[in-house]
Amino acid sequence: QVQLVESGGGLAQAGGSLRLSCAASGHTLNSFVRCWFRQAPGKDREFVAAISWSGAATYYANSVKGRFTISRDDDKNTAYLQMNSLKPEDTAVYFCTAGPSAGNFKWMDQYEYEYWGQGTQVTVSS
Numbered sequence: 001q002v003q004l005v006e007s008g009g010g011l012a013q014a015g016g017s018l019r020l021s022c023a024a025s026g027h028t029l030n031s032f033v034r035c036w037f038r039q040a041p042g043k044d045r046e047f048v049a050a051i052s053w054s055g056a057a058t059y060y061a062n063s064v065k066g067r068f069t070i071s072r073d074d075d076k077n078t079a080y081l082q083m084n085s086l087k088p089e090d091t092a093v094y095f096c097t098a099g100p101s102a103g104n105f106k107w108m109d110q111y112e113y114e115y116w117g118q119g120t121q122v123t124v125s126s
Contacts, residue, residue, distance in 0.1 A: 002026040002115045006096050009120030012086050016124070020081040022096030022117060033099045034072050034079035035113055038092035038122075047108040048094070049081060053101040059108070064090075086124045093119040 008020040022034070035050035049070040050059045058070055069082040079096060099105070099113035106112050 002029070002098070004096050004098065004115055004117035006094065006117045006120040009094060009122045011123045011125065014086060014088055014124055014126050016086050017082070017084045018086065018122060020083065020094055020096070020120060020122075022079040022081075024077040024079075024098065024115075028074075029077055029098050029115075030074045031101055032115075033101050033105060033107070033113075034070070035097045035099070035107070036070065036079075036081045037095045037097060037110060038090075039095070039119075040089075040092040043092075045095070045110060047110070050107045051079065061108075083122070086122075088124045088126045091122060091124050093121050095119045 003025045005023050012018050031053050036048040037045050038048050039045040047061050049068055051070045051072050055072055067085045072079045096117045097113035098115045
């Protein structure tokens with residue numbers, strides 16, 4: 001059984017940085033798309049960033065493009081989200097997820113992703 005465990009969340013000031021990690025266990029996710037979603041209070045879960053199984057392609061929500069960077073280290077079975085220039089509107093619970101790579105993969109569609117972590121809280125103060 002695959003388990004995803006996020007870490008690195010916490011409190012940051014606006015303009016600051018945080019780095020989230022998502023460690024997988026139970027199965028090697030080398031052939032999986034790795035992705036981050038987030039959910040703010042009272043809002044729907046939204047796509048943040050995704051990285052292809054090879055790492056060659058990355059996708060970002062417009063709201064984080066240029067500030068966040070997704071990466072992966074398959075030797076460690078871990079994905080990362082480097083978050084810079086944080087804004088109060090980035091405050092949310094961040095979820096890491098993974099889905100089997102396939103043709104016509106819908107990167108921003110949460111139903112494409114098979115495995116989910118429990119989430120880590122990120123709070124950005126102004």
